[in-house]
Amino acid sequence: MGLGIAIAVNGQPDAELIQASALEVSETMDKATTFSIRYDIDISEGDIPILIDNRLDVGSELSIMIPVDDTTHCLVKGPVHGHNIHLQHGGGGSWVEIKGSDTSIIMDRLTQSAVWSDVHDSDAVQSILSNYGYTADVQNTNALHETNKHTLIQRESDLGFIRRLSRRNGFNFWITSNENGDETAHFKRPELSGNAEAELVINLEDPNLDSIDIEWDVEHPTSMEGIQLDLNTKDDMDVAVNQTPQDILGNDGLSSITGDTRSVHLSAPADDVGDLQARGEGAIIEADWFIKASCQTTLENLGSLVRAHTIIELQGAGSRYSGNYYVSGVRHIINASEHRMEIELIRNGWGG
Template sequence: MATTRMLLEIDGTEADRDTLDALIEVRAEEATDEADAALVTMRVDPDASGGWPSLLDPLVTPRTPLAVRLERDGRSYRFDGYSARAVWDLDAEGRSTLTVLAIDRSLDLDREEKAVAWPGQRDSAMAETIFTEHKLRAEVASTPAGFDPDVHTVMQRGTDWSFVRELAVKWGYVAYLEADDGGQVTGHFHPPAPLAEPQGELALGFGGDAHRAQIRVDLLAGRRVIARRTPPLAAAAVTADAAGDDEAMAEVSLSARATELLAPQDVAGEVDVRQAATGRARHSAYGVTLTAAVDTDRTGLLLRARRTVLVRGLGPVLSGGYLVDRVRHVVTLEAHRQEVTLRRNALGATGFGPGGPG
């Protein structure tokens, strides 16, 4: 079975195998609703002058580039970001370490508070403009047309990143940055895809990939969202009713377990009140959360967040398709473990071939 290959690049220079002898651990994490992050820990030993030199010393300068690339069996993940915090743990009689935390390129979008008017633009156009202004490739799903600028102008008050995230929440979209193998970063602004083709299978429980998994189910998750508002200069109100069960990942949907009545100001600025209600209803239905730690040598699978995975071995209620909400890769020179958080919006095993859920 293939093993995980890791590249560590500090301020544009790749670390070779000899310099990585002092490496203790690398943690690289991607998640749906948070910036990607990397945590690198290395052993440090005192020199003759009383200093504690380390391969990570360049990263002690704020916002120094750090890249971590993991590759296994044709699949890869690349973290591309900047150093944000350094912690020395010094012990003159034992093992001393330097740990550096890095955050992805969203730091570039989160540096400056702004007050910007966006007259007559779609929310998706605003997100795309912000991505391109920061020299990012943009993968953006369209939202309905914006207001007539003579009637209403959207105002941004905050950083570019906080503004894009707010726009995404409004439509039930996800917003994140993702680096490809060559270091090109893409800004994403679009709905999640819970019914997409799975990136692979995890055999949990008695399946062997992880003997222990914790699954929490909110049996009252899911909102039937009723929204009502009167557009500017319109003679009548527009009403939308969304159950959020149109993208159920199994036969027993967790949608519409409660009702949420939105006030007119809750959807202010929206042109398509139905799309806003639908996004909010869909987002509320993800009531199943599964956490597990998997041995990558056993699974042979390099999982990626924001994609789907098929889970076997948990029986007909809990097996089936899941969205990968978070992946934390814990890599040493000897092993690679993945700590995963999976979510879904329904109960029941579906998406299996003739062999059943297994």
């Protein structure tokens, strides 16, 4: 029995490679999507052919796709960068795991030295992404790095630089691919106002969860104060972020739940009010996620494929914890019997 997947090598479907014994794909917020494909090992004429197969060797680009409801979804596309090998004497019970990541790993291979002047953060990101052939899904940023103030300095890989700018602005950065291999690089804040992609159900009729673990911690800042000196005009730049800039998943956000002020002072250097505001909002967005949940289900039980950076609804968890959550991670574990999804959720509110 097959895994119900399709695998393409350098853009070309390969019918042999779908004969894997197991497959894992891990999507995690602010990290590259990784994959692992396990194959049983056969010994032939004194050698082990799969260990020297060019299709699974250094730099080979694999795409892993799965059909769901007449739509083919690409779970990941990217290069092979490692093998885990287990050999048993005589061959029986031997296996190899093919390890790889999405193509963002290519952006992390070279350290760059660049000075970005008279640009916004989003302009720099757009320029970098154009060098890698991605379709850019980039949200505009406000901070302008002018030559006569502080230019934007890059002394790291392109991926490290983009992730730094992403965190500074309260954004996420991730790569997606469609079934044709066309890739989109996303650089933007979480989209929390859309409809849920699926419903997780527990304690109600027709459940698709056996269990879910939920935890919360409200010891997070809910506001930011920032005071800087404009080095050109010598005027004070005074910025305050008194509430989260993103939509609340629930009736009550963190600040209304705590009922008090929990502030943090932003001391990072900034050129203008826009830069200081963006950094402050980024800090509050990062602190905003005070609820975490984890659960698992199968594709058969849920009837939908869960992806990171989407909204999913939890039902049957009581009035406080039922509602929409943001998917911060999914681990797809696929074998001959099932496609299991281990799901990580975050939320910045409760009720409703």
